[in-house]
Amino acid sequence: MSKSLYIAEKPSVAQEFANALKINGRRSDGYIESEQAIVTWCVGHLVTMSYPECYDPKYKRWSLETLPFLPKEFKYEVIPSVEKQFKIVSGLLNRPDVDTIYVCTDSGREGEYIYRLVAQMADVKDKAQKRVWIDSQTEEEILRGIREAKDETEYDNLSASAYLRAKEDYLMGINFSRLLTLKYGQNISNYLRTGKNTVISVGRVMTCVMGMVIRREREIRDFVKTPFYRVIGTFSPQDMDFDGEWKSAPGSRYFESPYLYKENGFKERKTAEALTRALSAVQPMNAVLQAIEKKKETKNPPLLYNLAELQNDCSKMFKISPDETLKVVQELYEKKLVTYPRTDARVLSTAVAKEIYKNIGGLKNFEPLAGFAAEALESGSFKGIAKTRYVNDKQITDHYAIIPTGQGMGALRSLSPLSAKVYEVIARRFLSIFYPPAIYQKYALELVIDKEHFFANFRVMLEAGYLKVADVPGSKKKPDAKPKDGQAENASGDSEEGSADSAQKNMDNPEFIAMLGTLKKGAVIPLKSLAIKEGET
Missing domain, CATH: 2.70.20.10 (Topoisomerase I, domain 3)
Structure with missing residues (x-):
């Protein structure tokens, strides 16, 4: 009997898929299996790009003579610390009784890249591969994503952009880190009196941000109050x-x-x-x-939250870093409380707007905003939301804005005070669009x-x-x-x-x-x- 394999990015997400699919089979080492289906998971990245010495031992020694390093074909390898899970996943991907693979990694470029690398290293062939694209981890959304899953080839452009971004990071980091270290590392060591050559790390994003920070710091130091x-x-x-x-x-x-x-x-x-x-x-x-x-x-009312806008407000309101905000909202997402966090959209899709009353109705169970949610439903203002600036399919690339799902209220009791506050901020912004100016x-x-x-x-x-x-x-x-x-x-x-x-x-x-x-x-x-x-x- 043929089976479907569902591969998620994390164990916790895999368990949500198993729950939604009512898979009550045996839990083995690295996967859950029933008579009809198998659910497995990565643990973040299982595969990474190989260092230059894997191409040729001569690259192990840093030298100007071997720069620039520009391979015609890139090599990849399994990350040693997660090799065991890779072997489990690879074996499941190639099992003869598995005829359909449902890709359930995070619905974004990085999630796509994680799966593609695993499938590439596992040499997956002759299997139907379908992409599950969801905006939250509620049971209803998971089942919809599986039901409407598209062929994985529909996401080839997203995969190509992920590979390109990784190669760009790799080439810039490898070449410029070696070049600047060889040219200036000793000078920095002499200045700092460390006694050994200082490694200068260079990255596509890291170096640009560092430059912005330094320029701003110099402006601050040179500033004279008037x-x-x-x-x-x-x-x-x-x-x-x-x-x-x-x-x-x-x-x-x-x-x-x-x-x-x-x-x-x-x-x-x-x-x-x-x-x-x-x-x-x-x-x-x-x-x-x-x-x-x-x-x-x-x-x-302002537009809804995307990740950047939420990080900005949380920084001002709660004095937390953007990274801390992302961790909190990721937790809320995994607890089914909010939709997918890594989005740049600040509007809703037309499809979501049609059933937005469900999200509002769920907030009647959130005590701080229960009265506002009830008032929004009673006024019926949600019925015309599709004709407002808060709904625009053209402004959505991968995911719509971050909003409360209206579900997972039982998880509120386990939230830290900070997580509960961030959830309330998201919910208040969401409900405000159903109120008059x-x-x-x-x-x-x-x-x-x-x-x-x-x-x-x-x-x-x-x-x-x-x-x-x-x-x-x-x-x-x-x-x-x-x-x-x-x-x-x-x-x-x-x-x-x-x-x-x-x-x-x-x-x-x-x-x-x-x-x-x-x-x-x-x-x-x-x-x-x-x-x-x-x-x-």
């Missing part, structure tokens, strides 16, 4: 204070002056003091509201006293929209931090240290918000005081 001085006026309409920032404008005594650091600051404190003295001499100290602009602003009322004020202009900006939230679900409690950096409905926030300032004016007065006072709405052009507003604030680049 102080500058801003003039801040405190205005008091109807006995409610707010701050306005002076900026140089046409008609100002300092318009395009060499004393300016930028349009809103001076190079020297004495110049700022001269301005405050001149304005303080004007009596009464009243400013005229020369312009007031009121407009509504709509802020839509946040709506703000923006006010931009321009006040003039003695031909000098002061500016103040406010933003009042009218409707929280998606922000009520997007906010991440307990994070150091909230990606969509928000004031409460009806609360104002000061929106002025620039990015330099000391220049943002965040401590605006009366920000949470409803009467102050109401007062903003009553201000009219030409209104006379008392200037209560002037202050100089020092900042630095």
Whole structure:
């Protein structure tokens, strides 16, 4: 009786396939077998590229005479530490009773490369080979992937790109590491006084990133802070204070002056003091509201997470490295909680959008977001998601965005606190796309006293929209931090240290918000005081 062989990238993934296929057969050394099927696994890479000395013993000694090393045909070998598992897998691939091989390694370039190398070394022939391409490890997705598996030749281009990338890495590493070590290794050793020749490692990615780090470090070391001085006026309409920032404008005594650091600051404190003295001499100290602009602003939910965006937010919120984020989200993927992590897409596919209610429904069992998930389902907003910017098949190469599967909730209890937080971040971003935009009322004020202009900006939230679900409690950096409905926030300032004016007065006072709405052009507003604030680049 012929059998199908399923080969996964890791033992844990192989077990998920066995569970989905209801394979309850005997577990042997390196595989699981029943009457109908066999499930086996790699342990990461089983095969690697051979070092130059395997081509010719002369390459073992590093010498300029043997460079560049550019083999016409590349050699490969089994990694000694996993040779036992390779022999098991190789034997299964070539067993006479196996007629179909299902390739279940990770659905990406590296997973494809891992299997192709094994099949190449095992010399697999006369077997039907099918590729299982899945976006999560839920039972439903695994069975779909097997059911819709395509012939392995459909992925030949992906395989070719994987081989090419590996050869590029290999040739650059072998040749440039040897060349630079032979040329400069001894000089570095002499400088460091190590007593032996220093090996200089070169890599396609490693060296480029190292160069970026070094250039940035040199900029930091060479940077000299430049102080500058801003003039801040405190205005008091109807006995409610707010701050306005002076900026140089046409008609100002300092318009395009060499004393300016930028349009809103001076190079020297004495110049700022001269301005405050001149304005303080004007009596009464009243400013005229020369312009007031009121407009509504709509802020839509952001696109979903890809790996890079998630790593960026986790770095800001939880102070963890990109590698740590990848490990966490890989764990969530293997526990069936989220979809495939190594994706560059930030949208969903049309096919997934049709059944997205299942993902939402599963989150009703996730206590922190149960109410939001229920609300999203009740509103029915998910029904039109396919017509929005969050669904676009053309923007998906291998996998769609990282989203919660809505399954595997039992695994939440075994997660570390950090993993649970990352899962919540992903789930909040996902649910937010089913909520309406946040709506703000923006006010931009321009006040003039003695031909000098002061500016103040406010933003009042009218409707929280998606922000009520997007906010991440307990994070150091909230990606969509928000004031409460009806609360104002000061929106002025620039990015330099000391220049943002965040401590605006009366920000949470409803009467102050109401007062903003009553201000009219030409209104006379008392200037209560002037202050100089020092900042630095």
